Amino acid sequence: MNNFKKVILSVLCTCLGTGFSLNAGTKKDKTITHSVFIAGPQFTGIIDEQGEVVWDSGRSGARDGYVLPNGNVLVCWGDEVKEFDKDKNVIFSYKKRQTEGKVELGTAVRLENGNTLITESSNDMPRLLEVDKSGNIIVSVPLQPETDNVHMQTRMARKLSSGNYLVPHLLAFAVKEYTPSGEVVNVFKTDRPELGGKEAENWPFTAIRLKNGNTLINLTHGNKTIEVNKKGEIVWKVSNEDFEEKPFQDPCGAQRLPNGNTVIASYGAKEGIKLFELNRKKEMVWKYTGYKVHDFQILTTNGVPVKGTPMK
Template identity: 35%
Template structure:
Protein backbone atom coordinates (compact mmCIF):
# COMPACT_ATOMS: atom_id res chain seq x y z
CA UNK A 1 0.00 0.00 0.00
CA UNK A 2 2.84 2.36 0.86
CA UNK A 3 4.45 1.83 -2.56
CA UNK A 4 1.10 2.30 -4.29
CA UNK A 5 0.55 5.56 -2.39
CA UNK A 6 3.98 6.83 -3.37
CA UNK A 7 3.27 5.96 -7.01
CA UNK A 8 -0.06 7.81 -6.83
CA UNK A 9 1.64 10.92 -5.38
CA UNK A 10 4.24 10.89 -8.16
CA UNK A 11 1.53 10.46 -10.77
CA UNK A 12 -0.47 13.38 -9.38
CA UNK A 13 2.64 15.57 -9.36
CA UNK A 14 3.34 14.69 -12.98
CA UNK A 15 -0.23 15.49 -13.97
CA UNK A 16 -0.12 18.80 -12.13
CA UNK A 17 3.18 19.68 -13.79
CA UNK A 18 1.79 18.70 -17.19
CA UNK A 19 -1.30 20.84 -16.66
CA UNK A 20 0.85 23.85 -15.80
CA UNK A 21 2.53 23.68 -19.19
CA UNK A 22 -0.46 22.44 -21.24
CA UNK A 23 -1.25 25.97 -22.31
CA UNK A 24 -0.86 28.51 -25.06
CA UNK A 25 0.77 31.77 -24.08
CA UNK A 26 0.26 34.91 -26.17
CA UNK A 27 3.07 37.14 -27.43
CA UNK A 28 1.82 40.61 -28.37
CA UNK A 29 3.38 43.75 -29.81
CA UNK A 30 1.40 46.98 -29.58
CA UNK A 31 2.13 50.63 -30.19
CA UNK A 32 -0.16 53.66 -30.65
CA UNK A 33 0.88 55.11 -27.27
CA UNK A 34 1.15 51.65 -25.69
CA UNK A 35 4.60 50.83 -27.11
CA UNK A 36 4.95 47.42 -25.50
CA UNK A 37 5.98 43.84 -26.08
CA UNK A 38 4.31 41.42 -23.68
CA UNK A 39 3.82 37.73 -23.04
CA UNK A 40 0.50 36.89 -21.40
CA UNK A 41 -1.27 33.74 -20.34
CA UNK A 42 -4.58 32.80 -21.96
CA UNK A 43 -6.47 34.86 -19.38
CA UNK A 44 -4.48 37.99 -20.19
CA UNK A 45 -2.20 37.98 -17.15
CA UNK A 46 1.11 39.63 -18.08
CA UNK A 47 4.07 37.32 -17.45
CA UNK A 48 6.69 39.51 -19.13
CA UNK A 49 6.77 42.93 -20.74
CA UNK A 50 9.19 45.34 -22.37
CA UNK A 51 8.66 48.99 -23.25
CA UNK A 52 9.64 49.74 -26.82
CA UNK A 53 10.19 52.82 -28.96
CA UNK A 54 7.11 54.70 -30.08
CA UNK A 55 5.98 57.89 -31.81
CA UNK A 56 9.15 59.72 -30.81
CA UNK A 57 11.01 57.91 -33.59
CA UNK A 58 8.18 58.26 -36.09
CA UNK A 59 6.96 54.69 -35.79
CA UNK A 60 3.19 54.22 -35.95
CA UNK A 61 2.98 50.68 -34.65
CA UNK A 62 4.45 47.20 -34.36
CA UNK A 63 3.53 45.13 -37.40
CA UNK A 64 5.35 41.82 -36.89
CA UNK A 65 6.79 39.80 -34.01
CA UNK A 66 8.23 36.31 -33.59
CA UNK A 67 9.31 34.10 -30.71
CA UNK A 68 12.53 32.39 -31.79
CA UNK A 69 13.49 28.77 -31.02
CA UNK A 70 16.04 30.01 -28.46
CA UNK A 71 13.33 31.85 -26.53
CA UNK A 72 14.36 35.30 -27.73
CA UNK A 73 11.96 37.69 -29.47
CA UNK A 74 12.43 39.22 -32.93
CA UNK A 75 10.64 42.58 -33.23
CA UNK A 76 10.92 46.11 -34.55
CA UNK A 77 10.21 49.50 -32.99
CA UNK A 78 11.21 51.74 -35.90
CA UNK A 79 10.30 51.79 -39.56
CA UNK A 80 13.61 50.21 -40.56
CA UNK A 81 15.26 48.55 -37.57
CA UNK A 82 14.96 44.95 -36.38
CA UNK A 83 16.04 43.74 -32.96
CA UNK A 84 16.41 40.40 -31.23
CA UNK A 85 15.95 40.62 -27.48
CA UNK A 86 16.36 38.03 -24.73
CA UNK A 87 13.79 37.59 -21.99
CA UNK A 88 16.20 39.29 -19.61
CA UNK A 89 15.89 42.29 -21.97
CA UNK A 90 19.30 42.29 -23.62
CA UNK A 91 19.41 43.19 -27.32
CA UNK A 92 21.64 40.58 -28.98
CA UNK A 93 21.08 41.27 -32.71
CA UNK A 94 20.10 44.26 -34.82
CA UNK A 95 19.63 45.06 -38.49
CA UNK A 96 18.83 48.43 -40.04
CA UNK A 97 17.30 48.40 -43.53
CA UNK A 98 17.80 52.16 -43.80
CA UNK A 99 21.54 51.82 -44.25
CA UNK A 100 22.46 48.22 -45.01
CA UNK A 101 22.85 46.26 -48.25
CA UNK A 102 22.48 49.13 -50.67
CA UNK A 103 19.62 51.07 -49.08
CA UNK A 104 21.50 54.17 -47.89
CA UNK A 105 19.67 57.28 -49.05
CA UNK A 106 16.61 55.36 -50.31
CA UNK A 107 13.07 55.37 -48.95
CA UNK A 108 12.44 52.11 -47.15
CA UNK A 109 10.18 50.76 -44.43
CA UNK A 110 9.73 47.32 -42.97
CA UNK A 111 6.49 45.68 -41.88
CA UNK A 112 7.29 41.96 -42.14
CA UNK A 113 10.19 39.68 -41.24
CA UNK A 114 10.92 36.13 -40.13
CA UNK A 115 13.84 34.15 -38.73
CA UNK A 116 14.39 31.00 -40.76
CA UNK A 117 15.38 27.58 -39.35
CA UNK A 118 18.90 28.04 -40.80
CA UNK A 119 19.39 31.21 -38.73
CA UNK A 120 19.01 33.65 -41.62
CA UNK A 121 16.39 36.39 -41.47
CA UNK A 122 13.87 37.26 -44.19
CA UNK A 123 13.07 40.99 -44.33
CA UNK A 124 10.44 42.60 -46.54
CA UNK A 125 11.41 46.10 -47.60
CA UNK A 126 8.71 48.42 -48.92
CA UNK A 127 9.84 51.48 -50.82
CA UNK A 128 12.79 49.77 -52.47
CA UNK A 129 10.36 46.92 -53.11
CA UNK A 130 12.20 43.72 -52.39
CA UNK A 131 12.38 40.65 -50.16
CA UNK A 132 15.86 39.95 -48.81
CA UNK A 133 17.49 37.24 -46.74
CA UNK A 134 20.46 38.09 -44.54
CA UNK A 135 22.72 35.95 -42.37
CA UNK A 136 23.60 36.55 -38.72
CA UNK A 137 26.26 39.06 -39.75
CA UNK A 138 23.79 41.00 -41.87
CA UNK A 139 25.29 39.82 -45.15
CA UNK A 140 22.84 39.66 -48.06
CA UNK A 141 22.47 36.04 -49.21
CA UNK A 142 19.28 36.20 -51.30
CA UNK A 143 16.87 38.77 -52.73
CA UNK A 144 14.16 39.30 -55.32
CA UNK A 145 12.00 42.30 -56.29
CA UNK A 146 8.33 42.63 -55.44
CA UNK A 147 6.32 42.96 -58.63
CA UNK A 148 2.98 44.00 -57.14
CA UNK A 149 2.81 46.87 -54.68
CA UNK A 150 6.38 46.53 -53.47
CA UNK A 151 7.01 50.25 -53.61
CA UNK A 152 3.81 50.95 -51.70
CA UNK A 153 2.67 49.48 -48.39
CA UNK A 154 3.48 45.80 -48.07
CA UNK A 155 2.09 44.39 -44.86
CA UNK A 156 2.46 40.81 -43.64
CA UNK A 157 4.46 38.21 -45.54
CA UNK A 158 4.34 34.55 -44.58
CA UNK A 159 6.34 31.63 -45.96
CA UNK A 160 4.23 28.62 -46.93
CA UNK A 161 5.17 24.98 -46.22
CA UNK A 162 6.22 24.79 -49.88
CA UNK A 163 8.72 27.61 -49.39
CA UNK A 164 6.78 30.22 -51.34
CA UNK A 165 6.01 33.70 -50.02
CA UNK A 166 2.48 35.03 -49.46
CA UNK A 167 2.81 38.80 -49.72
CA UNK A 168 0.03 41.22 -48.75
CA UNK A 169 0.08 44.63 -50.41
CA UNK A 170 -2.29 47.39 -49.29
CA UNK A 171 -1.90 49.24 -52.58
CA UNK A 172 -3.04 47.59 -54.73
CA UNK A 173 -5.03 45.37 -52.37
CA UNK A 174 -3.68 42.03 -53.47
CA UNK A 175 -2.23 38.84 -52.01
CA UNK A 176 0.63 37.67 -54.23
CA UNK A 177 2.45 34.36 -53.95
CA UNK A 178 6.06 34.33 -55.12
CA UNK A 179 8.43 31.41 -55.47
CA UNK A 180 12.03 31.74 -54.32
CA UNK A 181 13.04 32.99 -57.76
CA UNK A 182 10.63 35.90 -57.40
CA UNK A 183 8.16 34.54 -59.94
CA UNK A 184 4.45 35.12 -59.32
CA UNK A 185 2.73 31.73 -58.94
CA UNK A 186 -0.66 32.86 -57.57
CA UNK A 187 -2.52 35.98 -56.59
CA UNK A 188 -5.85 37.08 -55.20
CA UNK A 189 -7.26 40.59 -55.56
CA UNK A 190 -9.17 41.82 -52.49
CA UNK A 191 -9.77 45.47 -53.41
CA UNK A 192 -9.11 46.28 -49.73
CA UNK A 193 -6.05 47.36 -47.78
CA UNK A 194 -5.30 43.68 -47.21
CA UNK A 195 -3.10 42.90 -44.21
CA UNK A 196 -2.47 39.18 -43.72
CA UNK A 197 -2.62 35.78 -45.42
CA UNK A 198 -1.55 32.26 -44.51
CA UNK A 199 -1.68 28.91 -46.28
CA UNK A 200 -3.99 26.51 -44.45
CA UNK A 201 -3.41 22.82 -43.88
CA UNK A 202 -5.99 21.99 -46.57
CA UNK A 203 -4.11 23.99 -49.22
CA UNK A 204 -6.51 26.92 -49.23
CA UNK A 205 -5.50 30.45 -48.27
CA UNK A 206 -6.89 32.38 -45.30
CA UNK A 207 -6.94 36.14 -45.83
CA UNK A 208 -7.37 38.99 -43.35
CA UNK A 209 -8.70 41.79 -45.54
CA UNK A 210 -7.53 44.63 -43.29
CA UNK A 211 -9.79 47.57 -44.11
CA UNK A 212 -12.37 45.12 -45.48
CA UNK A 213 -13.24 44.18 -41.88
CA UNK A 214 -13.38 40.52 -42.82
CA UNK A 215 -11.64 37.17 -42.95
CA UNK A 216 -12.12 34.73 -45.81
CA UNK A 217 -10.90 31.35 -47.05
CA UNK A 218 -10.22 30.96 -50.76
CA UNK A 219 -9.28 27.94 -52.85
CA UNK A 220 -6.31 27.75 -55.26
CA UNK A 221 -8.75 28.53 -58.09
CA UNK A 222 -9.87 31.65 -56.18
CA UNK A 223 -13.30 30.50 -55.04
CA UNK A 224 -14.47 31.82 -51.67
CA UNK A 225 -15.21 28.91 -49.32
CA UNK A 226 -16.54 31.14 -46.54
CA UNK A 227 -16.28 34.71 -45.32
CA UNK A 228 -17.05 36.52 -42.09
CA UNK A 229 -17.50 40.23 -42.62
CA UNK A 230 -18.39 42.77 -39.95
CA UNK A 231 -20.13 41.08 -37.04
CA UNK A 232 -19.25 37.47 -36.20
CA UNK A 233 -22.49 35.45 -36.57
CA UNK A 234 -24.47 34.82 -33.39
CA UNK A 235 -22.26 37.18 -31.37
CA UNK A 236 -21.85 40.88 -30.67
CA UNK A 237 -18.20 40.78 -31.77
CA UNK A 238 -17.40 43.11 -34.65
CA UNK A 239 -14.44 42.64 -36.95
CA UNK A 240 -12.60 45.84 -37.75
CA UNK A 241 -9.06 45.97 -39.16
CA UNK A 242 -8.24 42.28 -39.47
CA UNK A 243 -4.50 41.64 -39.26
CA UNK A 244 -2.47 38.59 -38.19
CA UNK A 245 -3.69 35.06 -38.74
CA UNK A 246 -2.64 31.71 -37.31
CA UNK A 247 -3.84 28.12 -37.62
CA UNK A 248 -3.38 26.11 -34.44
CA UNK A 249 -2.40 22.47 -34.20
CA UNK A 250 -6.05 21.52 -33.57
CA UNK A 251 -7.09 23.27 -36.79
CA UNK A 252 -8.70 26.27 -35.11
CA UNK A 253 -8.14 29.68 -36.66
CA UNK A 254 -6.93 32.74 -34.76
CA UNK A 255 -7.69 36.22 -36.10
CA UNK A 256 -6.32 39.64 -35.19
CA UNK A 257 -8.94 42.36 -34.73
CA UNK A 258 -7.17 45.73 -34.60
CA UNK A 259 -8.75 49.19 -34.21
CA UNK A 260 -11.93 47.55 -32.90
CA UNK A 261 -12.31 49.71 -29.79
CA UNK A 262 -12.72 48.73 -26.15
CA UNK A 263 -15.89 46.70 -26.70
CA UNK A 264 -14.38 44.03 -28.95
CA UNK A 265 -11.60 41.46 -28.43
CA UNK A 266 -8.24 42.13 -30.03
CA UNK A 267 -7.71 38.45 -30.89
CA UNK A 268 -10.31 35.73 -31.35
CA UNK A 269 -10.15 31.99 -31.98
CA UNK A 270 -12.68 30.20 -34.20
CA UNK A 271 -13.37 26.47 -34.21
CA UNK A 272 -14.28 24.40 -37.26
CA UNK A 273 -17.85 25.67 -37.13
CA UNK A 274 -16.61 29.30 -37.07
CA UNK A 275 -17.72 29.67 -33.45
CA UNK A 276 -15.67 31.80 -31.07
CA UNK A 277 -14.02 29.52 -28.50
CA UNK A 278 -11.48 31.98 -27.02
CA UNK A 279 -10.90 35.72 -26.92
CA UNK A 280 -7.96 37.91 -25.98
CA UNK A 281 -9.53 41.13 -24.70
CA UNK A 282 -6.94 43.26 -22.92
CA UNK A 283 -7.65 46.78 -24.11
CA UNK A 284 -5.95 48.38 -21.12
CA UNK A 285 -2.71 46.58 -22.01
CA UNK A 286 -2.62 46.83 -25.82
CA UNK A 287 -5.09 49.61 -26.58
CA UNK A 288 -6.53 50.07 -30.05
CA UNK A 289 -3.35 49.24 -31.95
CA UNK A 290 -2.58 45.55 -31.51
CA UNK A 291 -1.63 44.53 -35.04
CA UNK A 292 0.84 41.71 -34.39
CA UNK A 293 0.89 38.75 -32.05
CA UNK A 294 1.77 35.06 -31.90
CA UNK A 295 -0.04 32.25 -30.10
CA UNK A 296 2.66 30.07 -28.55
CA UNK A 297 2.19 26.32 -28.57
CA UNK A 298 2.81 24.09 -25.57
CA UNK A 299 6.52 23.59 -26.28
CA UNK A 300 7.10 27.31 -26.81
CA UNK A 301 5.11 28.15 -23.70
CA UNK A 302 7.10 25.67 -21.64
CA UNK A 303 10.35 27.18 -22.96
CA UNK A 304 9.22 30.69 -22.08
CA UNK A 305 8.16 29.75 -18.56
CA UNK A 306 11.46 27.94 -18.00
CA UNK A 307 13.44 30.97 -19.13
CA UNK A 308 11.30 33.41 -17.15
CA UNK A 309 11.91 31.33 -14.03
CA UNK A 310 15.63 32.07 -14.35
CA UNK A 311 15.28 35.76 -15.16
CA UNK A 312 16.12 38.09 -12.28
CA UNK A 313 13.26 40.45 -11.31
Protein backbone atom coordinates (compact mmCIF):
# COMPACT_ATOMS: atom_id res chain seq x y z
CA MET A 1 0.00 0.00 0.00
CA ASN A 2 1.14 3.56 -0.69
CA ASN A 3 -0.73 5.23 2.11
CA PHE A 4 1.15 4.31 5.28
CA LYS A 5 -1.49 5.81 7.55
CA LYS A 6 -4.19 3.61 6.09
CA VAL A 7 -1.94 0.61 6.50
CA ILE A 8 -1.40 1.22 10.20
CA LEU A 9 -5.06 1.96 10.81
CA SER A 10 -6.10 -1.19 9.02
CA VAL A 11 -3.62 -3.28 10.98
CA LEU A 12 -4.21 -1.76 14.39
CA CYS A 13 -7.88 -0.79 14.36
CA THR A 14 -9.85 -2.95 11.92
CA CYS A 15 -11.11 -6.50 12.08
CA LEU A 16 -9.28 -8.21 9.24
CA GLY A 17 -11.19 -11.40 8.58
CA THR A 18 -10.85 -15.07 9.32
CA GLY A 19 -7.08 -15.42 9.58
CA PHE A 20 -4.07 -17.20 8.08
CA SER A 21 -1.65 -20.04 8.71
CA LEU A 22 -3.29 -20.84 12.00
CA ASN A 23 -3.85 -23.73 14.32
CA ALA A 24 -6.87 -23.85 16.61
CA GLY A 25 -4.84 -25.85 19.14
CA THR A 26 -7.54 -27.58 21.19
CA LYS A 27 -11.31 -27.70 20.83
CA LYS A 28 -11.59 -25.36 23.79
CA ASP A 29 -9.52 -22.67 22.09
CA LYS A 30 -11.15 -20.02 19.96
CA THR A 31 -9.71 -19.63 16.47
CA ILE A 32 -6.91 -17.07 16.74
CA THR A 33 -5.64 -14.64 14.11
CA HIS A 34 -2.84 -12.08 14.45
CA SER A 35 -1.33 -9.25 12.47
CA VAL A 36 2.42 -9.11 12.98
CA PHE A 37 5.44 -6.89 12.50
CA ILE A 38 8.27 -9.13 11.31
CA ALA A 39 12.01 -8.44 11.42
CA GLY A 40 13.68 -11.22 9.50
CA PRO A 41 16.16 -12.36 6.85
CA GLN A 42 13.57 -12.54 4.05
CA PHE A 43 11.23 -9.66 4.91
CA THR A 44 10.95 -6.76 7.32
CA GLY A 45 7.51 -5.21 7.54
CA ILE A 46 3.89 -5.82 8.57
CA ILE A 47 1.50 -8.60 7.58
CA ASP A 48 -2.21 -8.50 8.33
CA GLU A 49 -4.35 -11.22 9.85
CA GLN A 50 -4.77 -12.88 6.46
CA GLY A 51 -1.01 -13.06 5.97
CA GLU A 52 -0.91 -10.30 3.35
CA VAL A 53 1.89 -7.73 3.29
CA VAL A 54 0.54 -4.29 4.18
CA TRP A 55 3.85 -2.51 4.79
CA ASP A 56 7.35 -3.31 3.58
CA SER A 57 10.49 -1.59 4.86
CA GLY A 58 12.18 -2.36 1.56
CA ARG A 59 15.08 -4.12 3.25
CA SER A 60 15.38 -7.58 4.75
CA GLY A 61 17.74 -8.79 7.47
CA ALA A 62 16.42 -6.76 10.42
CA ARG A 63 17.17 -7.92 13.96
CA ASP A 64 14.81 -5.98 16.21
CA GLY A 65 12.04 -3.44 15.90
CA TYR A 66 8.72 -2.02 17.04
CA VAL A 67 5.58 -0.46 15.67
CA LEU A 68 5.39 2.61 17.92
CA PRO A 69 2.18 3.95 19.48
CA ASN A 70 2.09 6.81 16.95
CA GLY A 71 2.21 4.35 14.04
CA ASN A 72 5.87 4.93 13.18
CA VAL A 73 8.08 1.88 12.71
CA LEU A 74 11.48 1.54 14.43
CA VAL A 75 13.83 -1.04 12.91
CA CYS A 76 17.32 -2.29 13.81
CA TRP A 77 19.60 -3.79 11.19
CA GLY A 78 23.16 -4.91 11.90
CA ASP A 79 24.60 -1.62 10.67
CA GLU A 80 21.91 0.98 11.40
CA VAL A 81 18.69 1.82 13.21
CA LYS A 82 15.92 3.74 11.43
CA GLU A 83 12.52 5.13 12.34
CA PHE A 84 9.99 5.54 9.53
CA ASP A 85 7.00 7.90 9.73
CA LYS A 86 3.57 7.41 8.11
CA ASP A 87 4.94 8.59 4.75
CA LYS A 88 7.94 6.23 5.03
CA ASN A 89 10.32 9.13 5.61
CA VAL A 90 13.28 8.36 7.87
CA ILE A 91 12.91 10.65 10.88
CA PHE A 92 15.54 9.03 13.12
CA SER A 93 18.68 7.10 12.35
CA TYR A 94 21.81 5.83 14.04
CA LYS A 95 24.68 4.14 12.24
CA LYS A 96 27.14 1.81 13.90
CA ARG A 97 30.43 3.19 15.15
CA GLN A 98 33.19 3.25 12.56
CA THR A 99 36.30 1.44 13.72
CA GLU A 100 38.89 -0.99 12.39
CA GLY A 101 37.27 -3.87 14.25
CA LYS A 102 33.90 -5.49 13.72
CA VAL A 103 30.78 -3.73 15.02
CA GLU A 104 27.18 -4.99 15.01
CA LEU A 105 23.93 -3.46 16.25
CA GLY A 106 21.33 -5.73 17.81
CA THR A 107 18.66 -3.73 19.64
CA ALA A 108 16.23 -0.91 18.92
CA VAL A 109 13.74 0.11 21.62
CA ARG A 110 12.05 3.49 22.02
CA LEU A 111 12.15 4.40 25.70
CA GLU A 112 9.65 6.44 27.72
CA ASN A 113 12.15 9.32 27.87
CA GLY A 114 12.19 9.50 24.07
CA ASN A 115 15.67 8.01 23.71
CA THR A 116 16.35 4.89 21.66
CA LEU A 117 18.05 1.94 23.32
CA ILE A 118 20.67 0.30 21.07
CA THR A 119 23.22 -2.46 21.67
CA GLU A 120 26.55 -2.11 19.86
CA SER A 121 28.66 -5.26 19.95
CA SER A 122 32.33 -4.89 19.01
CA ASN A 123 35.84 -6.25 19.40
CA ASP A 124 37.08 -3.33 21.46
CA MET A 125 34.11 -1.66 23.16
CA PRO A 126 30.87 -3.64 23.48
CA ARG A 127 28.30 -1.27 24.89
CA LEU A 128 24.66 -0.39 25.38
CA LEU A 129 23.56 3.06 24.26
CA GLU A 130 20.74 5.50 24.77
CA VAL A 131 20.57 7.82 21.78
CA ASP A 132 18.43 10.98 21.65
CA LYS A 133 16.23 12.12 18.76
CA SER A 134 19.15 13.96 17.15
CA GLY A 135 21.35 10.87 17.19
CA ASN A 136 23.50 12.00 20.12
CA ILE A 137 24.69 9.36 22.59
CA ILE A 138 23.23 10.28 25.99
CA VAL A 139 24.07 7.09 27.91
CA SER A 140 26.84 4.57 27.24
CA VAL A 141 26.97 1.42 29.35
CA PRO A 142 29.99 -0.92 28.99
CA LEU A 143 28.94 -4.55 28.59
CA GLN A 144 30.64 -7.74 29.78
CA PRO A 145 29.87 -10.38 27.12
CA GLU A 146 32.84 -12.62 28.06
CA THR A 147 33.77 -13.27 24.42
CA ASP A 148 35.42 -11.45 21.52
CA ASN A 149 33.06 -13.20 19.07
CA VAL A 150 31.16 -10.02 18.15
CA HIS A 151 28.18 -11.76 16.58
CA MET A 152 27.69 -13.88 19.70
CA GLN A 153 28.15 -11.20 22.34
CA THR A 154 24.56 -10.10 22.84
CA ARG A 155 21.16 -9.60 21.27
CA MET A 156 17.99 -7.79 22.33
CA ALA A 157 18.53 -5.73 25.48
CA ARG A 158 15.67 -4.09 27.36
CA LYS A 159 15.45 -1.29 29.94
CA LEU A 160 13.72 -2.10 33.22
CA SER A 161 11.38 0.15 35.21
CA SER A 162 14.15 0.45 37.83
CA GLY A 163 16.39 2.15 35.27
CA ASN A 164 18.65 -0.88 34.97
CA TYR A 165 19.12 -2.89 31.77
CA LEU A 166 18.51 -6.57 31.07
CA VAL A 167 21.00 -7.99 28.56
CA PRO A 168 21.28 -11.58 27.23
CA HIS A 169 24.85 -12.74 26.50
CA LEU A 170 24.90 -15.84 24.31
CA LEU A 171 28.35 -17.37 24.80
CA ALA A 172 28.50 -16.26 28.43
CA PHE A 173 25.41 -18.42 29.05
CA ALA A 174 24.07 -15.55 31.11
CA VAL A 175 21.38 -12.90 31.28
CA LYS A 176 22.93 -9.96 33.11
CA GLU A 177 21.27 -6.98 34.74
CA TYR A 178 23.36 -3.80 34.49
CA THR A 179 23.09 -0.48 36.27
CA PRO A 180 23.56 2.69 34.12
CA SER A 181 27.18 2.78 35.35
CA GLY A 182 27.84 -0.73 34.00
CA GLU A 183 27.78 -2.66 37.27
CA VAL A 184 26.32 -6.16 37.03
CA VAL A 185 23.84 -6.56 39.88
CA ASN A 186 22.14 -9.84 38.91
CA VAL A 187 22.90 -12.83 36.69
CA PHE A 188 20.69 -15.68 35.45
CA LYS A 189 22.90 -18.54 34.24
CA THR A 190 21.63 -20.82 31.46
CA ASP A 191 24.34 -23.51 31.47
CA ARG A 192 22.96 -25.05 34.66
CA PRO A 193 22.84 -28.85 34.99
CA GLU A 194 19.05 -29.12 34.99
CA LEU A 195 19.05 -27.57 31.49
CA GLY A 196 21.76 -29.87 30.16
CA GLY A 197 24.87 -27.84 30.97
CA LYS A 198 27.04 -26.11 28.38
CA GLU A 199 26.69 -29.09 26.04
CA ALA A 200 23.03 -28.17 25.49
CA GLU A 201 24.12 -24.78 24.03
CA ASN A 202 21.42 -22.88 25.89
CA TRP A 203 22.46 -19.50 24.51
CA PRO A 204 20.18 -16.78 25.94
CA PHE A 205 18.85 -14.64 23.13
CA THR A 206 15.75 -12.87 24.41
CA ALA A 207 15.16 -11.85 28.03
CA ILE A 208 11.83 -10.25 28.95
CA ARG A 209 11.00 -8.96 32.42
CA LEU A 210 7.37 -9.79 33.10
CA LYS A 211 4.90 -7.85 35.24
CA ASN A 212 5.14 -10.42 38.05
CA GLY A 213 8.92 -9.94 38.25
CA ASN A 214 9.76 -13.20 36.48
CA THR A 215 11.97 -13.25 33.38
CA LEU A 216 11.11 -15.06 30.15
CA ILE A 217 14.21 -16.29 28.28
CA ASN A 218 14.57 -17.86 24.83
CA LEU A 219 17.51 -20.29 24.57
CA THR A 220 18.48 -20.50 20.92
CA HIS A 221 20.60 -23.59 20.17
CA GLY A 222 19.14 -25.22 23.26
CA ASN A 223 15.72 -25.06 21.55
CA LYS A 224 13.74 -24.20 24.62
CA THR A 225 12.07 -21.32 26.43
CA ILE A 226 12.19 -20.87 30.20
CA GLU A 227 10.64 -18.55 32.74
CA VAL A 228 12.61 -17.92 35.92
CA ASN A 229 11.55 -16.18 39.13
CA LYS A 230 13.48 -13.49 40.97
CA LYS A 231 15.71 -16.14 42.55
CA GLY A 232 16.56 -17.62 39.16
CA GLU A 233 14.47 -20.74 39.77
CA ILE A 234 12.81 -22.22 36.69
CA VAL A 235 9.03 -21.95 37.06
CA TRP A 236 8.06 -22.83 33.47
CA LYS A 237 9.95 -24.60 30.69
CA VAL A 238 8.87 -25.65 27.22
CA SER A 239 10.87 -27.40 24.49
CA ASN A 240 10.60 -29.78 21.56
CA GLU A 241 10.02 -32.58 24.05
CA ASP A 242 6.51 -31.18 24.49
CA PHE A 243 5.48 -31.34 20.81
CA GLU A 244 5.34 -33.82 17.96
CA GLU A 245 5.96 -30.98 15.48
CA LYS A 246 9.32 -30.05 17.09
CA PRO A 247 8.61 -26.32 16.54
CA PHE A 248 11.71 -25.04 18.37
CA GLN A 249 14.32 -24.41 15.68
CA ASP A 250 16.77 -21.82 17.00
CA PRO A 251 14.16 -19.68 18.82
CA CYS A 252 15.07 -16.00 18.76
CA GLY A 253 12.35 -13.40 19.41
CA ALA A 254 9.56 -13.93 21.94
CA GLN A 255 6.55 -12.02 23.24
CA ARG A 256 4.33 -12.55 26.28
CA LEU A 257 0.78 -11.50 25.40
CA PRO A 258 -1.66 -9.86 27.85
CA ASN A 259 -3.66 -13.12 28.08
CA GLY A 260 -0.56 -14.94 29.38
CA ASN A 261 0.21 -16.80 26.17
CA THR A 262 3.75 -16.80 24.79
CA VAL A 263 4.64 -16.35 21.11
CA ILE A 264 8.03 -17.67 19.94
CA ALA A 265 9.98 -17.14 16.72
CA SER A 266 11.51 -20.28 15.26
CA TYR A 267 14.27 -18.49 13.35
CA GLY A 268 16.09 -21.63 12.21
CA ALA A 269 13.05 -23.19 10.53
CA LYS A 270 13.57 -23.40 6.76
CA GLU A 271 10.08 -24.79 6.26
CA GLY A 272 6.98 -25.18 8.39
CA ILE A 273 6.38 -23.26 11.59
CA LYS A 274 8.10 -19.85 11.82
CA LEU A 275 6.04 -18.39 14.68
CA PHE A 276 3.91 -20.18 17.24
CA GLU A 277 1.78 -19.28 20.24
CA LEU A 278 1.58 -21.41 23.38
CA ASN A 279 -0.76 -21.20 26.34
CA ARG A 280 0.35 -21.95 29.86
CA LYS A 281 -0.55 -25.61 29.41
CA LYS A 282 2.00 -25.79 26.56
CA GLU A 283 -0.73 -26.17 23.95
CA MET A 284 -0.06 -24.62 20.56
CA VAL A 285 -3.01 -22.36 19.76
CA TRP A 286 -1.68 -20.48 16.71
CA LYS A 287 1.11 -20.77 14.18
CA TYR A 288 2.51 -18.87 11.21
CA THR A 289 4.32 -20.59 8.34
CA GLY A 290 5.31 -17.72 6.02
CA TYR A 291 8.49 -15.64 6.16
CA LYS A 292 11.41 -16.52 8.42
CA VAL A 293 11.26 -14.52 11.66
CA HIS A 294 14.13 -13.22 13.76
CA ASP A 295 12.12 -10.86 15.94
CA PHE A 296 8.51 -9.72 15.78
CA GLN A 297 5.65 -7.85 17.43
CA ILE A 298 2.09 -9.16 17.61
CA LEU A 299 -0.06 -6.13 16.73
CA THR A 300 -3.65 -7.38 16.76
CA THR A 301 -5.56 -10.47 17.83
CA ASN A 302 -8.81 -11.17 16.01
CA GLY A 303 -8.90 -7.57 14.84
CA VAL A 304 -8.33 -6.05 18.29
CA PRO A 305 -5.07 -4.15 18.97
CA VAL A 306 -2.81 -5.69 21.62
CA LYS A 307 -2.99 -3.33 24.58
CA GLY A 308 -0.15 -1.91 26.61
CA THR A 309 3.61 -1.88 26.12
CA PRO A 310 4.55 -5.06 24.24
CA MET A 311 6.49 -7.50 26.41
CA LYS A 312 9.00 -8.62 23.78
